[in-house]
Amino acid sequence: MSLQLSQITHHFGSTEAVDCVSLDVKSGEQVALIGPSGCGKTTLLRIMGTQLLPSTGDISLIGRTPTTLSAREIKQLRTRIAMIPQHLGLVSNISVLRNVLNGGLGKINLLQTARQIIHPTRQEITRVYELLKRTGISEKIYDRTDSLSGGQQQRVAVARALYQQPSILLADEPVSSIDPARARDTIQMLTQLSKEEGITLVVSLHNLELAREFFPRLVGLRYGSTAFDCSPEALSNDDCQALFKMDSQDLVQHD
């Protein structure tokens, strides 16, 4: 079992972001989290990525419980979980090569990091090049990251995540600001990589069609709790509509 969430609840002050969610994800599975904005997808992903500790509930990642781990063990656990946040978290004024190399920092120590900053080895550069080839932007390896388009920067973030050689790959709204054609390419690339490398993939989307097309398992979230958890075939239209229905409650901004 790669990911196990049991009765997770999380509060931000008085706002409840996640309400009693339980989720079991097998190793190598592809799961899409869908729901309207503010339904708790990002919070849930952050909990899965050890960025947050849930207010209540148990969580087990790759067989380990974060709350019982020491600082060093948490660090090791984190190297095996790769996250692609919504804002990408790239350093804009350095080259693509360096951004991707940053993904592997968890596995090297400070001295090696310094050496890598001054002079990356040919091995490392080749490895980055191959990864960028897979995501389709290998010729940009030495270009400055902010000279790339939004979609290309996304691919850099994906390459950085892959550089980690993770067991779990989490992506938060990876296609919300890209045009439909490229969005489709990106999702296809992610799911294909997951299948080829056996990486557990959890992606949050609000585009239902895309989720239905590529993901074998869909988990719907509404107001922080699970609305449904099934395959695309088993999903009824009523469920979909109910998920995205605008309530008077929706007029209050959740964040």
Place this chain on the structure above:
Amino acid sequence: MTKLPSRPLIKGHGRKWIVLALLVLFFGCRYILGPMPPSPPSSEEGFWGAALNPTLTDQSQSLPEDAMPFAERILKEMATTLRYAFIAMSMAVPAGLLLGFLASSKWWPSMIGDVSAGNKAARYLLRPIQISVRLFTTLMRSIHELIWAILFLAALGHEPITACVALALPFAGTLAKVFSEIIDEQSVHARDHLITSGAGPLQAFLTSLIPQSFPDIATYTVYRFECALRSSAVLGFIGIETIGLSITRSFENHFYNELWTELYLLLAVILLVDALGAMLRKRLNRIPKRTAVPDLSRSTRENIKQLKRTAPRSVMARVLLWSSIVLVIVSWFPSMINVSTQPLVKASSSNTMQLSKSERLSHFLTKMTPAPVRESGAWNDTIPWANELWHENGKTAVINTIAMATAAIIISAFAAWLLLPWASRALASAKPLGLFGGSDNPLRNIIWQSVGLLTRFLFVISRAIPEYIYAYLLIGLLGVSAWPLVLALALHNFGILGRLWGEVIENQPAEAPRQLLRSGSGRLQCYFSSFVPASFNRFLMYLFYRWETCVREATVLGMLGFASLGLHIQLSRNFSRAYDEMLFYVLLGSAVIFIGDLISVYLRRGLAKA
């Protein structure tokens, strides 16, 4: 630059009250400092006329045959000025980076989803280190480089390296403060992400925050170098062989043509560095584009090599970086290019009368101990002694110093505020804010462009000359009183406020003022009704920032004769040779600057939040 809201942040009447308060404050200072005495009659003879007649030969009739010709002498002194500035900065920048790093909290173990007690403990230990580093750098900054130089020269003897260290100390403090602010202002998205992918806090800091801060750190370092040039020139006024020394000599002997040549030379060099800094800033903000896409059909290794060769790079930044490194090395070791100058550290001769460095230092420290303590040995005696000095001279000196700085900044604020629209690229053009301004008349275009250029040039020149030189010349022309010093401070800061405020205006979103222009208002109306209210907060922030610097400069300007802290420092050094009293006034000045710094930070933080 952060995007500013288009709503005014200090509402309506608040702004009017603040402007009124500034005017009232100005008149208060005028009362404290007294009126300006009539200027003595014949002192201005020939001074202004010589501005158009700078000479390249000596004016003195009494020089011996083998004396160095004038042009050669001032070029040599200018080179020395540059040399000392390079050496001082080469010491200040590494120190500033280290101290700035320690003063920032962005590399501490983070609290992202971490329960380990180790991290929390680490943060508790690091906080006092951060606070003490901040205090230490503020202390370094609070003593003016001229005073450091006087102290060091008296303590350790007259050597070039002591002058450079005296420059480096306050500069390292300022660099540390600004670097830590730059680092703390950066977005932490990348750093946080790296930590959640398993990196340690220092690794994440090195690979994300440092590259992110680099452009701002680089541009600020170049600006600081320009300041170092100015301070290096001013060191000449206490006897060090930089261009300031020639300026004093020429002025004292009434060789005004020589004087203007020296001023033009200094101005030219500083303007050059200023232009380089502006170019660097533009280039660093621009994203370099790839020049050629290589053929990528070969082997991986070949491809990578080709890509690296054609990688986009900022040529100018690299040229600047490498030439700076070369210049720094040459400044430390001028023998490398066969230039023989004064060695930085005088070789200690076998002359047994000369005290060793440690002896000099201990002798100096003894002299700096307050006299009553030297006699009785009890430190409690310092209090009545300090009390007496405070009531005798200290109180009025402090009040005068602060009054000078305040009056000066208010004058420059009003002057800059009025001239700003003529310097603004947005407003001072035939097509203000890009709007059609009437039929295309080339003459109008030229006139508007000249107006803009001239005003900007005025700002640039006024900030290029150091305050001390302005003060020295103005006192020579107008006699000794507070107002030449106030004017000197005002002149210099006029240019700086013009530039800082100009940047605020340029970065304003243009829609609101453009609306005003479209509905028929004139440029000035647009400036006063739209640009100024929206930028008011940031204007005030920069005002307080420069006020703090004015206080710092005002503490030494008094050395030119007006009864403020600077004068008493000079008098206790020369008249009574009481270094302990001099130390008292120095520390008093330092305390004033310290408090000014705190007030300024508090006010600016309040404005940033408003």
Place this chain on the structure above:
Amino acid sequence: MRHASLVCLTACSVAISSCGEKKDATEATESKEQAVLRFSAIPDQDTTAQAERYAPAAKWLSETLGIEVEFIASSDYGASVDKFVTGDIQLAWFGGVSGVQARNEVPGSSAIVAGAKDLQFKSYFIAHESTGLSKSDTFPATLNKLTFTFGSSGSTSGCIMPSHFIVKNTGLGPLEYFKNPGFSGAHDKTAYQVQDGTYQAGALSFSTYERLVKEGKIDANKCRVIWETPTYADYNFTAHAGLDKVFGDGFTDKLQEALLNCKDPAVLKAFDRNQFVKVDNATFQGIADVMKKVKLK
């Protein structure tokens, strides 16, 4: 990148090696330099041409004493005393106050010669003709209504003794007595500033005033003497306590003899004196007493 770091390393190693070379060079000259006598003077006039002014004196001393003699310029009064205290100079032409300060801080130093007129030195208070004042025997009572300048704040005849007499005659220190007194920095500057009208009145050394009038640089009517101070001892040559140790026993006496017998016109002109006379530290006790009492406020 690799090439660049290599270049940098080479540059640094060259630099460090050249540093070593310089040390050897200075060590070679050190052994030659072993007996260099350095002297300085307070910058009381002609501040921008000190090296030229005292060059003849350095040359003459060098020839007479048979050792290398060098003149080092000082940027102000305090700097010259500092140099003496740290041993950077071993002999100095001091004023009264600066000499006492130096001898106090380096015990064993002695004043060896002074100019003949230095034993009866005085300050002149001068004023511009527009003030309507003329020479009087009593202290000018309306002095505080005028703009006033001293010489350097460390000068005996230009500031300290005039201040002493101001306190004696008015009970107030100059910073209280005058509104905003100036400090011109040198005697000749004081004279020029009063002549120009930059200041209405000033105090300076009588010797400099008389020399400037003689050379025609100052018009004695435009810039007139309004009061003479009582006399006191002023300028002198002070020898460092360690002279004999470095240059051999009896060197200080030898130096004193040489100066007493000096008739070289260039040297005497440099110091603006006709001849030197013998003095010792006791000659300046009066100055030392005044220094304890005088205050600026």
